[in-house]
Amino acid sequence: MKVFVQVPCLNEETTLPAVLESIPKSIPGVDELHVLVIDDGSTDRTVEVARAHGVTHFVHHVRNQGLARSFRDGVHYALSQGADIVVNTDGDNQYPQSMIPELLAPVIAGEADIAIGDRQTHLIEHFSPFKKRMQKFGSQVVNVAAETNLPDAASGFRAYSREALIKLNVVTQFSYCMETIIQAGNKRMKIASVPVTTNAKTRESRLFGSMGEHMLQSGKAIVRSYFMFKPLAFFIWLGVFFGVVGLIPFVRYAILIAANSGGNHLQSLIIGIFLLVAAVLSFALAVIADLLRTNRILQEETLERLKEIQYGFTRADR
Numbered sequence: 001m002k003v004f005v006q007v008p009c010l011n012e013e014t015t016l017p018a019v020l021e022s023i024p025k026s027i028p029g030v031d032e033l034h035v036l037v038i039d040d041g042s043t044d045r046t047v048e049v050a051r052a053h054g055v056t057h058f059v060h061h062v063r064n065q066g067l068a069r070s071f072r073d074g075v076h077y078a079l080s081q082g083a084d085i086v087v088n089t090d091g092d093n094q095y096p097q098s099m100i101p102e103l104l105a106p107v108i109a110g111e112a113d114i115a116i117g118d119r120q121t122h123l124i125e126h127f128s129p130f131k132k133r134m135q136k137f138g139s140q141v142v143n144v145a146a147e148t149n150l151p152d153a154a155s156g157f158r159a160y161s162r163e164a165l166i167k168l169n170v171v172t173q174f175s176y177c178m179e180t181i182i183q184a185g186n187k188r189m190k191i192a193s194v195p196v197t198t199n200a201k202t203r204e205s206r207l208f209g210s211m212g213e214h215m216l217q218s219g220k221a222i223v224r225s226y227f228m229f230k231p232l233a234f235f236i237w238l239g240v241f242f243g244v245v246g247l248i249p250f251v252r253y254a255i256l257i258a259a260n261s262g263g264n265h266l267q268s269l270i271i272g273i274f275l276l277v278a279a280v281l282s283f284a285l286a287v288i289a290d291l292l293r294t295n296r297i298l299q300e301e302t303l304e305r306l307k308e309i310q311y312g313f314t315r316a317d318r
Contacts, residue, residue: 001029001108004057004078005087005100006036008070012091013045019089020053022097029108036078037091038070046091057081067156068176075165079311087159095119095157099196103159112192113164114184116150117157119198126201138218142178145226146185150193153181154218157196164189166307169300172221182225228296231289239282246275 005023009016020035027033036057037050041064050058059073071088078086085107089095095117106112121127121135135154142153154177160168168183170176184191227234249272256265307313 001084002032002034002082003027003030003085003087003104004034004036004074004081004083005089005097006038006071006074006078007089007091008038008040008067008074009042009046009050009091010040010064011042011044011046013042013049015093016046016049016091017053018093019091019097020050020055022093024098024100027101027104030104034078034081034083036074038074040064040066040070068170068172068179071176072170075160079162079165079307082312084162085159086162086165089157093199094201096197096199099194100159103157103194103196106192106194107159107161111190113161113189114180115159115192115194116152116181117155117196118150118152118193119155119157120195121152124198134215138178138215138222141222142181145222145230146182148181148185148191150181150191152193153178155196162311162313166304166311166313167300169303172224178218178221179225182222182229186229227289229293231293232286235282235286235289239279239286242275242279242282246272246279248272249275 007016007019012019016037023035025033034057035055036059037047037055038059039047039050039061041061047058047060057077059070059077061070061073065073074088075086085104087100087103089097089100099117103115103117106115121132124132127135135152139150139153143149156177164184167187167189168180170179172179181191249268253265253268253272256268
């Protein structure tokens with residue numbers, strides 16, 4: 001069993017030593033444990049600090065590419081090195097690396113494809129009440145889209161099996177956290193939630209400038225991922241809505257004509273026709289979206305086979 005712990009970094013020379021020093025040197029059930037540092041365009045001594053702490057695996061970005069790209073490139077490197085499991089943590093020392101064994105346990109045991117650390121956000125002192133509510137609400141939205149039951153969908157402290165990583169495709173440029181959960185849920189992967197604690201806050205987040213930006217970007221990622229898997233349901237319900245509402249003006253028109261109220265009431269007919277046309281267009285979009293979804297599934301299956309060949313992963317390994 002070969003495990004890679006990947007640490008995405010952007011100017012983390014101050015906090016990185018604490019992260020690297022607290023990563024366990026050995027873990028029960030793990031034959032090889034490697035640390036991978038993803039240098040996402042750092043301009044400080046992050047790389048030198050990592051090398052001084054014995055890190056030999058690196059992925060370098062000349063300029064900042066963002067968390068999602070760092071995660072994707074780190075996964076590619078780890079899988080190309082024969083990783084069976086990839087653990088993702090943060091370079092700001094938010095997560096207790098001493099809990100990596102607990103995070104790995106359900107994946108090593110074959111009980112889960114993905115394990116996500118539940119930070120128990122309601123207990124984090126430096127989270128404001130508003131942020132705690134938004135974290136809970138965001139997790140609920142993701143759970144609806146993914147058909148899961150995870151208390152902390154935004155947590156970046158995770159362990160992925162090799163098979164899960166081969167099946168997942170990160171396309172967002174913001175954060176992979178929400179997207180991979182929705183993909184995994186809709187691809188019927190088993191996701192485990194592991195309660196963890198958090199370390200004291202070391203700095204402000206560099207992923208977003210404000211809570212509003214975080215909510216906006218996360219919302220976009222959730223909506224995009226949801227439409228990737230369930231476009232038919234959305235457009236069908238949209239068509240039903242327009243169809244039902246569109247009948248109301250026609251009923252109104254019929255009642256007024258029957259009551260001989262005077263006037264031609266053409267406005268009711270125009271509105272009704274407009275809404276029924278919207279309903280027909282929604283049903284047409286549902287068919288088109290479902291065909292595109294089917295085509296995407298076939299393309300993803302082809303990409304999965306290519307990844308298996310690239311990383312030397314055969315069906316017998318499953």
